Amino acid sequence: MSDLDKAKVVFVEESLELLQAIEQEALSLENQTEDSDSVRTIFRHIHSIKGTAGFFGLAHIEKFLHALEDMLDLLREGEINVTTKHVDVILDSVDHAKKLIKSEEDGLSDEIKEKTESLLTDIQTLSADSSETADTDKNDSEPGKWLVELQVTEEIEDQSSLNPIEQLLTIEGTEFTFVPGKIPSLSEYESSRIYGSWLIEIPKSGADKQMIETILSSSDVYTYNIDPNRLTESEDTTDTFEGAEAEAWPEEVLEDEEEDVFGDFEFEAEIVEDDDQAEVSNEAESHAAEKDAQPESEADTGGDAEETSVSELLDDGEKKSIRVRVNTLEDLMNRISELVLNRNQLLQYSRGKKDGQLSKYVNQLDKLTSQIQESAMATRMEPVGNSWIRLPRIVRDLSKELDKEINLELKGESTELDRQILEKLSEPIVHLIRNAIDHGIETAQVRKKSGKAETGHVKLQAFNSSGNIFIQIKDDGRGLDANAIKEKAIAKGILSQDEADNLSDSQIYSLLFEPGFSTKEEVSKYSGRGVGLDIVKRNIESIGGQIYIESEQGESTTFTIKIPLTLAVISALIFSSGGKKFAVSEASVFEIVWMNDENTNLLSEVNGQRLLRLRDSLIPLIQLDELLGLSGDHDIDNKFVVIIKTASATFGIVVDQVDEIQEIVVKPLSRMLHNIKAYAGCTIIGSEDIVMILDSDGISEMASIDDVVDENIIKDDAAKLIEDEEDKYLIFEENNNQKAVPLNLVARLEEFDRQDLEQVDDDYVIQYRNEVLNLIPFSKSTMQRVGDTVPALVIQSEGQQAGLVIEKFVDIVETDLSNSTISAKKGVLAVDVINGRTTEVVDLNWFYQRVSELQVARTIRQQHVGSDCVIFEHSTFLRNHLVHVFENFGFEVRIASDITELEEASENPPSLWVISAPAYMQHREEFTDGIMASDGMKLAVGVDQAPEIEKKIFDAWISDYDKDDILNAINQSEEEVS
């Protein structure tokens, strides 16, 4: 492929993008005809394409677009007003230009050529006059003469077929000019064809338009246009390209525009040249090949790929994206999936090793892997709006055709979806929208009669919910007639009368997805042929999605598409049942309930279906081991209930043990396992374990629990967190602010005597009921504000208890906070007004964290009580830091600030030497045998890698001065010693 060819491929792609953008603008032009911005944008785009077409010598495109540009110029200048006809012709021209650009010049079919001509005529007509009727008699810009362009398109078998032309010659003053066309090679040359066209000028005095029309229409071997005078002018100007430009553009604009067009080009071409292997050119090539092969279907499916970057490309005129082959992305994703798996294995391995250094690196790797994964994921995601660009046009055409006024509302365009999925969804969505307009929306008269607005409303909406993406198509049309569907299904033999009687409405609606089912009596061009909905359903299911119908007769019909587990890596809850591990997408897990003795009273049974009463809803339970035919006691005592919420149902899965939440790589199941509804995929956990990922919807379907309880009142997750069984809160005051804690989390409210408190760092401990209770001040300054009596909330969690020191207890109130504003502030769950004061509901999570940190610190201290250490470090700052660290570890610390002090210290050797590496290096030669020979453990700090000789001297070394790292190092060598 030559560079020129490559550039041409880029031209094709870019032009198609621009044409797509023009289409958008044209549509907005129609809604708002005064919008000269749109006209200007269209003009600019057309001009760009025209310019580049000229650059490639594509004169036929240039000529065509030039005419269009002239018309736009008039619109832009306000010389003529924009009418629907103009919009029509722009849209038609866009479609046509796409075809022209996609086909090779000499491969143009006659049909396309004819279309060019007829469009040109339309453009001329509209350019010349703004009046609605566009009376052609007024079009004579050159008074006194009719200009006829005539092209013989058929083989001339019989000379008499040209008689009408000769007849024209008999009109006095008529002049014929022959314009030669492209003459084919000798092998293809047919002598019975005429390769070229005539320009015929006929004096108006000799004939009127009607007469010429009558004469010419008596033969069909040629096509002709009467009065294409602007066209002939523009034909001249194609040679004097510069002149045409100057006419249409003020000079400075022209310069900018020129730069723009060619600037972009060079940029694109550069990418291609830089790297011959570049995916860019490969992709472009294959694109071009596809287009050559099937220009029609390409036009039909709209080529989502091109549309993708339109908006980014046009927003500010600069490139922010490059094209990457989808395969490359896929490849990257697969590798990353493997990396995630590998990381998980490494994490598990390092947990078993208790190696501080290893954990540190693994944790870094963990974080990085997650970030890489996220970014890579983002590359695959695309806003759904990208594939909706075509819809307004489709709706416009269709509503014109069917003579229905339709208002299309798009919502949630920015919802992101995996691009592959998006591509597969594009056709089904178009189909459903066509359906809605054709079948759903009634004619204006019918709507008026039934008291509806004459304009029908179709709403396309995308949104996220519980880990799934939903796409809804809703129309406010006539709704579905369940009885009619039923009758038709019986008539078609799809089901028997008995079966039909037992079906719920939603089951009846789903009959529409049966192959060969159509309810509309007459078949239209757009829908109603009974092929469609079954294919829509199949397409959606092929990407793992589902589709449901809801309808209210006479009111509306809603199709809901649900796309689950689209991403390759998901966060999943792992649990075991019947001796096997399973996973379920964390997003669909609502909560987990442990069925201990205390809450068995929440269980009840209706018609053999076990139900769990959870707050104000009844949740059906599924015994997973039983459902999957696994061994197990099929019992519920002391097991866990994983509450799952899907779009259609909420239910609980009874499992033996809940393990953990983990990022897992979703691997597809073999085709041979697709029939089992229970699974959405599988994954590898740890080194070898294969875990089946459960499909929540499939499970609920298998257990047929959809209809058992449909009134589950489940509130938002956030609201749930602050929801209390009795809605009671403990209010306290802190630095003149009011705070609240759910009362059920508070075991007791105590007041301690300050004298009994013992300080440890910023926190305190106290002997409380024969135990040591950690006391954590609510804020750093709390202790300064409390007096001799210290109020504290004793809070219990996982068998541990600790005290939260507060400034002042206020009250216990009963209030409903489920509608509070959720707070983004750290440590604060929500904000609401209680007793007339703004109150923050405290998130106790940070508190529990502090408790567990304290617990660890205390254990360490106990280990080292009675041990001493000598710290040898020159830097005062670092020395103080180390002193603080080791004192907190429970050591009795001695300091050696220089070598003399160190030697003194060696007379009474400590159990631990802490030697800073720089200090050691400086005094390496002077280290006495006394120090080296002492039994005490020797720790080097601030050293990256110990040289061989130092390895013999030091028991442990770390690269920094970090508290946790030091602790790890000590613990490790202590373990080794013991």
Added chain:
Amino acid sequence: MAEVHQILTFKLNNLQLALDVDDVQEVLLKAEFQKVPLAPEFIEGLFTLRGQIVTGIDLKKRFGLKGEIGNEYAIIVIEKGTEYVGLIVDSVGEVEQVDTSNIQPLPANIKDEWKPWDSRVIHTEGKITILPDTEAILQT
């Protein structure tokens, strides 16, 4: 010169069968199968192979033949699109070159049970080798 086709032969009970070598990724001699609840009987379980999940198929059960997987077996791993499948067979023979002209449609005297597998047969030196179609094996 006649066109040559490469096949990998294997045994199920005392039947000789073969697969197109192009379909075969590798042959394993053991694997740790992990059962899938509710899976069809012919699916012995899943196992991992270098980070991939392979679906193990008991080929005897798949073809409706008698007999169980013995102590010694072989797994022929094939890759089809995105899925990996391990066909469990009694033993694996050699990679052989077959003259394409020797590959023929199923003769009438062969039992009907081979028909669903789009099988063809190979005649060599009086021996008959059944050549089922891998795609048909994976169809549901």
